[in-house]
Amino acid sequence: MKNHLHFDFFGQTLRLNSQNDDLLARLSKDFSYFLSEDFTKANFNIDVFFEAPPAEVIPSGVASRQSLQSLSFDNPPVRVNDYYGKLVSVYDYKNEKAKLWSTDIEKLHEVTYLLILSRVGKALDLQGLHKVHAMAFSKNDKCLVGMMPMKGGKSTLLANILRDQSVAIVSDDCPLINRFGRVRPFPLRLGVDELPSEAGLKDEQTHSYTLKRDFYGEKKLISLEGLPHEIGVVGSKQILFVGKRGHNIRPEFRKVSKLSMLKPVFVNMIVGVGLPMVMEYFWETGLRDFFKKSYIAISRTIAALALIMRSECYEFLMSNKPEENAKFLLSKLD
Numbered sequence: 001m002k003n004h005l006h007f008d009f010f011g012q013t014l015r016l017n018s019q020n021d022d023l024l025a026r027l028s029k030d031f032s033y034f035l036s037e038d039f040t041k042a043n044f045n046i047d048v049f050f051e052a053p054p055a056e057v058i059p060s061g062v063a064s065r066q067s068l069q070s071l072s073f074d075n076p077p078v079r080v081n082d083y084y085g086k087l088v089s090v091y092d093y094k095n096e097k098a099k100l101w102s103t104d105i106e107k108l109h110e111v112t113y114l115l116i117l118s119r120v121g122k123a124l125d126l127q128g129l130h131k132v133h134a135m136a137f138s139k140n141d142k143c144l145v146g147m148m149p150m151k152g153g154k155s156t157l158l159a160n161i162l163r164d165q166s167v168a169i170v171s172d173d174c175p176l177i178n179r180f181g182r183v184r185p186f187p188l189r190l191g192v193d194e195l196p197s198e199a200g201l202k203d204e205q206t207h208s209y210t211l212k213r214d215f216y217g218e219k220k221l222i223s224l225e226g227l228p229h230e231i232g233v234v235g236s237k238q239i240l241f242v243g244k245r246g247h248n249i250r251p252e253f254r255k256v257s258k259l260s261m262l263k264p265v266f267v268n269m270i271v272g273v274g275l276p277m278v279m280e281y282f283w284e285t286g287l288r289d290f291f292k293k294s295y296i297a298i299s300r301t302i303a304a305l306a307l308i309m310r311s312e313c314y315e316f317l318m319s320n321k322p323e324e325n326a327k328f329l330l331s332k333l334d
Helices: 021-030 105-127 154-161 259-271 287-310 322-331
Strands: 004-009 012-018 044-049 071-075 078-082 088-092 097-101 129-131 135-139 142-147 168-171 176-178 208-213 217-222 237-245 252-255 312-318
Touching (some): 004 105, 012 021, 012 105, 021 105, 021 208, 097 105, 105 129, 105 208, 135 154, 154 322, 176 287, 237 259, 237 287, 259 287, 312 322
Parallel strands (some): 012 044
Antiparallel strands (some): 004 012, 088 097, 129 176, 135 142, 135 168, 252 312
Protein backbone atom coordinates (compact mmCIF):
# COMPACT_ATOMS: atom_id res chain seq x y z
CA MET A 1 0.00 0.00 0.00
CA LYS A 2 1.19 3.52 -0.79
CA ASN A 3 2.18 5.65 2.19
CA HIS A 4 0.05 8.59 1.05
CA LEU A 5 -3.46 9.52 -0.07
CA HIS A 6 -4.61 12.30 -2.38
CA PHE A 7 -8.05 13.91 -2.19
CA ASP A 8 -9.77 16.53 -4.31
CA PHE A 9 -12.64 18.37 -2.60
CA PHE A 10 -14.09 20.48 -5.42
CA GLY A 11 -10.71 21.93 -6.28
CA GLN A 12 -9.32 21.95 -2.74
CA THR A 13 -6.58 19.35 -2.97
CA LEU A 14 -5.07 17.54 0.00
CA ARG A 15 -2.15 15.15 0.42
CA LEU A 16 -1.93 12.95 3.50
CA ASN A 17 1.24 11.05 4.37
CA SER A 18 1.53 8.23 6.90
CA GLN A 19 3.41 4.98 7.37
CA ASN A 20 0.39 3.46 9.14
CA ASP A 21 -1.60 1.30 6.73
CA ASP A 22 -4.59 1.04 9.08
CA LEU A 23 -5.00 4.81 9.26
CA LEU A 24 -4.67 5.21 5.49
CA ALA A 25 -7.25 2.47 4.91
CA ARG A 26 -9.71 4.11 7.30
CA LEU A 27 -9.36 7.58 5.79
CA SER A 28 -9.61 6.24 2.24
CA LYS A 29 -12.98 4.74 3.26
CA ASP A 30 -14.06 7.95 5.03
CA PHE A 31 -13.44 10.08 1.94
CA SER A 32 -13.74 7.49 -0.86
CA TYR A 33 -15.79 9.84 -3.07
CA PHE A 34 -12.96 12.39 -3.06
CA LEU A 35 -10.00 10.08 -3.67
CA SER A 36 -7.83 11.43 -6.48
CA GLU A 37 -4.91 10.48 -8.65
CA ASP A 38 -1.54 11.64 -7.35
CA PHE A 39 -0.68 15.29 -7.92
CA THR A 40 2.55 17.18 -7.42
CA LYS A 41 1.23 20.11 -5.39
CA ALA A 42 -1.63 20.24 -2.89
CA ASN A 43 -3.50 23.04 -1.10
CA PHE A 44 -3.18 21.11 2.16
CA ASN A 45 -0.45 18.76 3.38
CA ILE A 46 -0.83 16.52 6.43
CA ASP A 47 1.79 14.20 7.93
CA VAL A 48 0.53 11.70 10.50
CA PHE A 49 2.87 9.70 12.75
CA PHE A 50 1.80 6.64 14.74
CA GLU A 51 4.33 7.35 17.46
CA ALA A 52 4.89 9.57 20.49
CA PRO A 53 5.60 13.22 19.66
CA PRO A 54 9.19 14.48 19.84
CA ALA A 55 9.94 16.20 23.16
CA GLU A 56 10.71 19.51 21.46
CA VAL A 57 7.19 19.67 20.00
CA ILE A 58 5.47 19.76 23.39
CA PRO A 59 4.94 23.45 24.25
CA SER A 60 5.63 25.12 27.58
CA GLY A 61 3.89 28.13 29.06
CA VAL A 62 0.23 29.11 29.40
CA ALA A 63 -2.28 27.81 26.84
CA SER A 64 -3.92 30.32 24.48
CA ARG A 65 -7.22 28.48 24.78
CA GLN A 66 -8.59 25.41 26.51
CA SER A 67 -11.50 23.12 25.65
CA LEU A 68 -12.76 19.72 26.76
CA GLN A 69 -10.74 18.22 23.91
CA SER A 70 -7.42 20.05 23.98
CA LEU A 71 -5.06 22.81 25.02
CA SER A 72 -3.97 25.17 22.23
CA PHE A 73 -0.71 27.13 22.17
CA ASP A 74 -0.46 29.90 19.57
CA ASN A 75 2.72 31.24 18.03
CA PRO A 76 1.30 32.69 14.78
CA PRO A 77 1.11 31.39 12.17
CA VAL A 78 1.64 28.09 14.02
CA ARG A 79 -0.65 26.48 16.59
CA VAL A 80 0.19 23.46 18.73
CA ASN A 81 -2.73 21.42 20.10
CA ASP A 82 -2.19 19.05 23.01
CA TYR A 83 -5.05 16.57 23.41
CA TYR A 84 -4.22 16.00 27.07
CA GLY A 85 -1.38 13.62 26.29
CA LYS A 86 -3.29 11.44 23.82
CA LEU A 87 -2.24 13.32 20.66
CA VAL A 88 -0.25 16.38 19.68
CA SER A 89 -0.77 18.32 16.47
CA VAL A 90 1.11 21.23 14.93
CA TYR A 91 -0.68 23.34 12.33
CA ASP A 92 1.03 25.95 10.15
CA TYR A 93 -1.81 28.17 8.90
CA LYS A 94 0.40 30.15 6.53
CA ASN A 95 1.49 27.09 4.56
CA GLU A 96 -1.55 24.87 5.36
CA LYS A 97 0.66 22.09 6.72
CA ALA A 98 -0.07 19.81 9.66
CA LYS A 99 1.78 17.19 11.66
CA LEU A 100 0.10 14.85 14.13
CA TRP A 101 1.60 12.35 16.58
CA SER A 102 -0.13 9.72 18.70
CA THR A 103 0.24 6.10 19.76
CA ASP A 104 -3.59 5.77 19.81
CA ILE A 105 -4.89 4.82 16.35
CA GLU A 106 -8.48 5.72 17.30
CA LYS A 107 -7.47 9.22 18.36
CA LEU A 108 -5.33 9.67 15.25
CA HIS A 109 -8.26 8.67 13.04
CA GLU A 110 -10.78 10.89 14.84
CA VAL A 111 -8.63 14.04 14.92
CA THR A 112 -7.23 13.67 11.39
CA TYR A 113 -10.76 13.24 10.01
CA LEU A 114 -12.00 16.36 11.81
CA LEU A 115 -8.90 18.36 10.87
CA ILE A 116 -9.50 17.60 7.18
CA LEU A 117 -13.17 18.58 7.38
CA SER A 118 -12.36 21.75 9.33
CA ARG A 119 -9.65 23.12 7.03
CA VAL A 120 -11.20 21.97 3.76
CA GLY A 121 -14.60 23.12 4.99
CA LYS A 122 -13.29 26.61 5.66
CA ALA A 123 -11.69 26.76 2.21
CA LEU A 124 -14.98 25.67 0.64
CA ASP A 125 -16.81 28.32 2.69
CA LEU A 126 -14.52 30.95 1.16
CA GLN A 127 -15.23 29.38 -2.24
CA GLY A 128 -18.99 29.83 -1.73
CA LEU A 129 -19.84 26.20 -0.91
CA HIS A 130 -21.37 25.87 2.54
CA LYS A 131 -22.26 22.80 4.60
CA VAL A 132 -25.64 22.36 6.24
CA HIS A 133 -26.08 19.86 9.08
CA ALA A 134 -28.58 17.60 7.37
CA MET A 135 -28.98 14.36 5.47
CA ALA A 136 -29.70 14.48 1.75
CA PHE A 137 -30.71 11.91 -0.86
CA SER A 138 -32.28 11.90 -4.32
CA LYS A 139 -34.82 9.85 -6.25
CA ASN A 140 -36.86 10.56 -9.39
CA ASP A 141 -35.04 13.89 -9.90
CA LYS A 142 -36.09 15.08 -6.44
CA CYS A 143 -33.55 15.91 -3.74
CA LEU A 144 -34.66 15.78 -0.11
CA VAL A 145 -32.63 17.67 2.50
CA GLY A 146 -33.60 16.83 6.07
CA MET A 147 -32.50 18.79 9.14
CA MET A 148 -32.85 17.22 12.58
CA PRO A 149 -31.36 17.95 16.00
CA MET A 150 -28.63 15.78 17.50
CA LYS A 151 -30.14 12.40 18.46
CA GLY A 152 -33.05 13.29 16.20
CA GLY A 153 -32.90 10.00 14.30
CA LYS A 154 -31.23 11.30 11.14
CA SER A 155 -28.81 8.37 10.70
CA THR A 156 -31.47 5.76 11.53
CA LEU A 157 -33.90 7.30 9.06
CA LEU A 158 -31.31 7.35 6.26
CA ALA A 159 -30.29 3.75 7.00
CA ASN A 160 -33.89 2.65 6.49
CA ILE A 161 -34.29 4.81 3.37
CA LEU A 162 -31.32 2.92 1.87
CA ARG A 163 -33.47 -0.22 1.79
CA ASP A 164 -34.50 1.28 -1.56
CA GLN A 165 -31.43 0.77 -3.75
CA SER A 166 -32.73 3.23 -6.36
CA VAL A 167 -32.03 6.08 -3.94
CA ALA A 168 -28.92 8.18 -4.62
CA ILE A 169 -26.83 9.26 -1.63
CA VAL A 170 -26.01 12.98 -1.56
CA SER A 171 -24.70 13.18 2.02
CA ASP A 172 -25.57 11.55 5.33
CA ASP A 173 -24.48 14.53 7.42
CA CYS A 174 -23.44 17.69 5.56
CA PRO A 175 -24.46 18.39 1.94
CA LEU A 176 -23.08 21.56 0.39
CA ILE A 177 -25.17 24.57 -0.63
CA ASN A 178 -23.88 27.07 -3.16
CA ARG A 179 -24.66 30.80 -3.23
CA PHE A 180 -27.63 30.17 -5.51
CA GLY A 181 -29.20 27.77 -3.01
CA ARG A 182 -28.48 24.65 -5.03
CA VAL A 183 -27.56 21.43 -3.26
CA ARG A 184 -24.16 19.92 -4.07
CA PRO A 185 -22.99 16.47 -2.96
CA PHE A 186 -20.64 15.93 -0.05
CA PRO A 187 -20.83 12.17 0.55
CA LEU A 188 -18.75 10.82 3.43
CA ARG A 189 -18.70 7.45 5.16
CA LEU A 190 -22.04 6.56 6.73
CA GLY A 191 -22.31 6.54 10.51
CA VAL A 192 -25.10 4.09 11.38
CA ASP A 193 -26.00 1.83 14.27
CA GLU A 194 -27.34 -0.84 11.94
CA LEU A 195 -27.75 -1.05 8.16
CA PRO A 196 -30.67 -3.20 6.94
CA SER A 197 -29.76 -6.16 4.72
CA GLU A 198 -31.98 -4.71 1.96
CA ALA A 199 -29.45 -1.88 1.56
CA GLY A 200 -27.23 -4.41 -0.21
CA LEU A 201 -23.91 -3.82 1.54
CA LYS A 202 -21.24 -5.88 -0.21
CA ASP A 203 -18.49 -7.61 1.75
CA GLU A 204 -19.33 -6.20 5.17
CA GLN A 205 -15.97 -7.21 6.61
CA THR A 206 -14.18 -4.96 4.09
CA HIS A 207 -16.55 -1.99 4.01
CA SER A 208 -17.71 -1.87 7.64
CA TYR A 209 -15.41 -0.52 10.37
CA THR A 210 -15.62 1.22 13.74
CA LEU A 211 -14.30 4.36 15.39
CA LYS A 212 -13.94 4.65 19.17
CA ARG A 213 -14.37 8.29 20.17
CA ASP A 214 -13.51 9.86 23.52
CA PHE A 215 -16.73 11.78 24.08
CA TYR A 216 -19.28 10.06 21.86
CA GLY A 217 -18.42 6.39 22.22
CA GLU A 218 -18.02 3.77 19.53
CA LYS A 219 -19.49 4.44 16.10
CA LYS A 220 -20.09 1.95 13.30
CA LEU A 221 -19.01 3.27 9.90
CA ILE A 222 -19.86 2.13 6.38
CA SER A 223 -17.75 2.97 3.34
CA LEU A 224 -19.82 4.17 0.38
CA GLU A 225 -17.78 1.88 -1.88
CA GLY A 226 -19.63 -1.09 -0.40
CA LEU A 227 -23.11 0.12 -1.35
CA PRO A 228 -24.93 -0.37 -4.69
CA HIS A 229 -26.57 3.07 -4.57
CA GLU A 230 -25.57 5.91 -6.87
CA ILE A 231 -23.38 8.43 -5.07
CA GLY A 232 -23.46 12.20 -5.50
CA VAL A 233 -26.45 12.46 -7.86
CA VAL A 234 -28.58 15.50 -6.95
CA GLY A 235 -32.16 15.86 -8.17
CA SER A 236 -33.16 19.19 -9.71
CA LYS A 237 -36.27 19.65 -7.53
CA GLN A 238 -35.33 20.47 -3.93
CA ILE A 239 -37.42 19.60 -0.88
CA LEU A 240 -36.22 20.98 2.46
CA PHE A 241 -37.69 19.59 5.66
CA VAL A 242 -37.30 19.65 9.43
CA GLY A 243 -37.76 16.29 11.13
CA LYS A 244 -39.49 16.07 14.50
CA ARG A 245 -39.86 12.89 16.52
CA GLY A 246 -42.89 11.83 18.52
CA HIS A 247 -44.59 8.86 20.17
CA ASN A 248 -47.89 7.23 19.25
CA ILE A 249 -48.28 9.30 16.10
CA ARG A 250 -48.41 8.48 12.41
CA PRO A 251 -45.83 9.96 10.01
CA GLU A 252 -47.02 13.20 8.50
CA PHE A 253 -45.51 15.57 5.93
CA ARG A 254 -46.81 19.12 6.35
CA LYS A 255 -46.06 21.97 4.01
CA VAL A 256 -44.84 25.02 5.95
CA SER A 257 -43.99 28.62 5.16
CA LYS A 258 -40.52 29.60 4.05
CA LEU A 259 -40.43 32.02 6.98
CA SER A 260 -40.68 29.10 9.42
CA MET A 261 -37.49 27.59 7.96
CA LEU A 262 -35.34 30.59 8.90
CA LYS A 263 -34.60 29.37 12.44
CA PRO A 264 -33.60 25.75 11.61
CA VAL A 265 -31.51 26.88 8.63
CA PHE A 266 -29.84 29.55 10.77
CA VAL A 267 -28.93 26.95 13.41
CA ASN A 268 -27.87 24.15 11.05
CA MET A 269 -26.13 26.15 8.32
CA ILE A 270 -25.24 29.73 9.26
CA VAL A 271 -24.10 28.86 12.79
CA GLY A 272 -23.40 25.26 11.80
CA VAL A 273 -24.41 23.47 15.00
CA GLY A 274 -23.54 19.78 14.67
CA LEU A 275 -21.29 20.15 11.64
CA PRO A 276 -18.13 17.99 11.70
CA MET A 277 -15.54 20.66 12.40
CA VAL A 278 -13.44 21.66 15.41
CA MET A 279 -12.52 25.13 16.59
CA GLU A 280 -8.82 24.42 17.10
CA TYR A 281 -8.43 24.15 13.30
CA PHE A 282 -11.27 26.30 11.93
CA TRP A 283 -10.73 29.33 14.19
CA GLU A 284 -7.56 31.32 13.62
CA THR A 285 -6.23 34.49 15.24
CA GLY A 286 -5.65 37.98 13.87
CA LEU A 287 -7.51 40.66 11.94
CA ARG A 288 -7.18 38.89 8.59
CA ASP A 289 -9.05 35.86 9.87
CA PHE A 290 -11.70 38.12 11.43
CA PHE A 291 -12.48 39.43 7.95
CA LYS A 292 -12.46 35.87 6.56
CA LYS A 293 -14.97 34.71 9.16
CA SER A 294 -17.12 37.80 8.55
CA TYR A 295 -17.13 37.05 4.82
CA ILE A 296 -18.06 33.42 5.52
CA ALA A 297 -20.97 34.49 7.75
CA ILE A 298 -22.33 36.79 5.04
CA SER A 299 -21.85 34.17 2.30
CA ARG A 300 -23.54 31.47 4.41
CA THR A 301 -26.49 33.78 5.02
CA ILE A 302 -26.92 34.49 1.30
CA ALA A 303 -26.72 30.77 0.46
CA ALA A 304 -29.11 29.85 3.29
CA LEU A 305 -31.75 32.33 2.12
CA ALA A 306 -31.33 31.12 -1.46
CA LEU A 307 -31.76 27.50 -0.30
CA ILE A 308 -35.05 28.35 1.39
CA MET A 309 -36.35 30.30 -1.60
CA ARG A 310 -35.40 27.57 -4.08
CA SER A 311 -36.88 24.69 -2.06
CA GLU A 312 -40.31 23.43 -1.16
CA CYS A 313 -40.45 23.51 2.65
CA TYR A 314 -41.99 20.89 4.93
CA GLU A 315 -42.19 19.66 8.50
CA PHE A 316 -41.85 15.87 8.85
CA LEU A 317 -43.54 14.46 11.96
CA MET A 318 -41.99 11.05 12.62
CA SER A 319 -43.35 8.09 14.53
CA ASN A 320 -41.17 5.93 16.77
CA LYS A 321 -40.95 3.32 13.98
CA PRO A 322 -37.96 4.16 11.72
CA GLU A 323 -38.91 1.77 8.90
CA GLU A 324 -42.42 3.23 8.77
CA ASN A 325 -40.98 6.76 8.60
CA ALA A 326 -38.65 5.81 5.74
CA LYS A 327 -41.43 4.17 3.70
CA PHE A 328 -43.65 7.20 4.22
CA LEU A 329 -40.92 9.62 3.14
CA LEU A 330 -40.05 7.56 0.06
CA SER A 331 -43.73 7.52 -0.95
CA LYS A 332 -43.48 11.29 -1.39
CA LEU A 333 -40.90 10.77 -4.14
CA ASP A 334 -42.90 8.34 -6.30
